[in-house]
Amino acid sequence: MTYRLLGPDPLESQIDAVLRQIAAGSAPRDIEVAQVDVKEEPGRRGAGGAIQPGSQENEAAARYLAGDMACLANTPGGGALILGIADDGTRIGTDLDPDWLRHRVWELTEGRLTADVRVVELDSTRLLVLVTHEAIEPIRHEGRIKWRVDDHCVEVDPTTWHSGKLQRSGVDWSAQPSGHTLMDVNPVAIEIARRYLRAAGDEAAQDLAEATGEDLVRRLNVVAGDGTLTNAGSLLFVGSPSIGLDYIRRDVPGGDSTNRVRGGGPLLEQVWNVDQASQAADRVVHVAGGFAHGQLRALSPRAVREAIVNGSVHRDWASPQPTTIEHIGDTLIVTSPGGFIGGIDPSNIITHPAVPRYRSLAEAMAALRLAEREGIGIDRMVRDMLSVGHQGPEITEVAGPYVRVALIGGDPDQEILALIAAAQPPEVASDVDALLVIEHLSLHGWIDVDRAAPVLQRPPAETAAALARIAEMRVNGDPLITPLDGVPAGHPPAYRLSDPAQAILATRTAASRVPDRRREMVLAWARARGRVSTTEVSDLTGLSVPSSGALLTALEEDGHLAPGRETRLGRGFFYIPVDVDP
Incomplete structure (x- = not known):
């Protein structure tokens, strides 16, 4: 089966835009974008940086370019490389034979990558444009898998690459059948689900809490008609494939741990245990008279739970690494495997439409009142932190990739509390x-x-x-x-x-x-x-x-x-x- 792209090819549009900017005199270092790179031909510089004559074959260039093209092929959407322009905009050109280069790149990637290599004339300068679309399987170069992050090629592990590919294909791993059935459901997980539902207080949650264990699981849509649990059902009610959550409590940075919660079992049980441990360690702050709050916590309990649940639901469950929760003094840092997906990044995470990595798992957690059905809960974390005078959550993507969420608490700001108490509407x-x-x-x-x-x-x-x-x-x-x-x-x-x-x-x-x-x-x-x-x-x-x-x-x-x-x-x-x- 083949598919026709509707409208202009986005990659070709980027190539055309970059070439136009180069023709107008812009330097590549000022215009390179995530999917298009611009380079001079490797191996053409002599002593003192002088440009050496070109040739139709250049082994050093082929080896270098094979690595770059493998990196671009492993990157979502693929990419292109324009060859023959120095970083400062100097038009060096290239004499490489496109057929030789295409074949050599294919050989150097063990027959996994056939790039499109074509000649482009920029005024009187001969350039090559190498194009590759996104690979179906990761392409290794010199034994490593790399993909492009911003304008750099960085190493990525096979699990993370395959997980990203699966997500982009629209397949929801959490909705796929597992090897477990209703007979494997842990009764402790059922009881924890009921506790969260009863605490929610709304009528629908109360009704679900009173259902039988089997009916509760079925109404969460995590079980097939024959009693086979989906992966979401298996995670929530049977057990995670490896340790899912790892909580550690320290009173001060660098201090000895005073509590650690780390273990397998149903994800609901792991979330409950970490939830209870974090609440027990969350300092109670007495607010001065005049405010309706009375007593508050150094960290908003709802924001803490949102961070823990987000690190459980939106993480990459193909990774064997746990979601770590570091509770140090009045600060909580949740680091979960798997980077941002679906166009989400720190600059839009508050308002971006929900793009769950695992929709079935996210919807089940929302039905249990542990996650937000319409989004990813970041707006609620922001609200709960700012409303007591703390800064909003710090959310970043770090090498791995991992998503890191830091909640920095402390004593509530009395002035912010006073302002909000005096504000109208409520x-x-x-x-x-x-x-x-x-x-x-x-x-x-x-x-x-x-x-x-x-x-x-x-x-x-x-x-x-x-x-x-x-x-x-x-x-x-x-x-x-x-x-x-x-x-x-x-x-x-x-x-x-x-x-x-x-x-x-x-x-x-x-x-x-x-x-x-x-x-x-x-x-x-x-x-x-x-x-x-x-x-x-x-x-x-x-x-x-x-x-x-x-x-x-x-x-x-x-x-x-x-x-x-x-x-x-x-x-x-x-x-x-x-x-x-x-």
């Missing part, structure tokens, strides 16, 4: 957009659509609507945020915390009143907005208009600003930035 406490904007303003002083879009992880139009909605929120009857004074008509609006909100967050906002911090904030404003006036500075920093003028004059004398007009006279005088936004 939903401010659960509004992730509002909490992110409050945190940004308390640290950076101002925000506009351009600054808010990456913070909220939304497109500009949605970001503008969110800011307008937040501008309608109140604190003890006063606005929560207010438009910045001095912004010229026709320019995009910008916002700061209102004076009443700043008064409540006095400690947090005090940093903006430190002289060096004021300078940084004013320069950031000028560079981002393209201009700055004394009215804007006065409203942004709280300085008087004369003091704001003196600050701008000092920045001009230091070479950071220049007058917007030579006369310096008249209403609306402003400065422009001399240096660009770094």
Whole structure:
């Protein structure tokens, strides 16, 4: 069976775009993208870097290019290499015979890779374009499997490669039949499932909790009609193929462990044991009078559970490595095997549509009220951390690949608690957009659509609507945020915390009143907005208009600003930035 690509080939479009930019004079180091690399022919440099004459055959080049092409073939979507251009844009060209090179790459990859090699003329320079689409099986070069991450080829283990390939093919491993049946279900796992359902409190969860063990498992859609469990059912109710979760507790970094939870068995039992251990170690904090909270934890229990469950559900279960949970003081770090999938990365993880690695497993955990059906729970972690004054979760992909989630807790911020208690409507406490904007303003002083879009992880139009909605929120009857004074008509609006909100967050906002911090904030404003006036500075920093003028004059004398007009006279005088936004 063959499939026809609808529309232009994305890889060919990238090749064409890169060639056009090279033709326009751009250097490859400035334009290389994930799927297209640009290189000079290896082995053509002599002593002192002088270019040597080319030839139709170059064994050193073939060996080097075989490794690069194998790397690109192992990369999702494949890739291309444009040969004959130095990194600084110098057009060296190549005399290599395309048929010889194609055959030599095939030989050096043990007959696994047949690249498309074609000649391209760029003005009077002869180049070669080597193209490979994504490999069906991993291609080794010199015994190693590599794929492309950003603009580098890095080694990857076969399990991770196959897992990624399986996910991209749309096959849900967790929905496939296992070797277990309903007879293998562990009654302890059934009881734990009931505990989580009863704790959820909603009517549907209570109804599921009262079902028989067999009916409960069937209603989670993890068992076939003949009683065979799916892989999701086997994981949850029978046991993981290797140790799934490894929890370690230390009171201080580098200290001896005071508790460790590590073992096999049903995934539900492993999650429960780690959940209980983390709760027992989570310090209770007594909040001063005046707040409805009374007692809080150093780490939000819901955020902790979300991190643990995410590390269990969205990890790569083809890997034998466990999900590690390091609970050190008031910090929890969850590291799970398998990188980001489906276009998710730290820059969009809050708002990206759900792309579960294992949909059946994710849906079963959602039915048990342990995971979020619509997403991956990151927004809930963000909400629960920010609403008590902690920073949001730090989420990164590290070598392996692994996904690392760090929750940094501590004593709740009394000022944030006071602000949220005074905010109207009450939903401010659960509004992730509002909490992110409050945190940004308390640290950076101002925000506009351009600054808010990456913070909220939304497109500009949605970001503008969110800011307008937040501008309608109140604190003890006063606005929560207010438009910045001095912004010229026709320019995009910008916002700061209102004076009443700043008064409540006095400690947090005090940093903006430190002289060096004021300078940084004013320069950031000028560079981002393209201009700055004394009215804007006065409203942004709280300085008087004369003091704001003196600050701008000092920045001009230091070479950071220049007058917007030579006369310096008249209403609306402003400065422009001399240096660009770094």
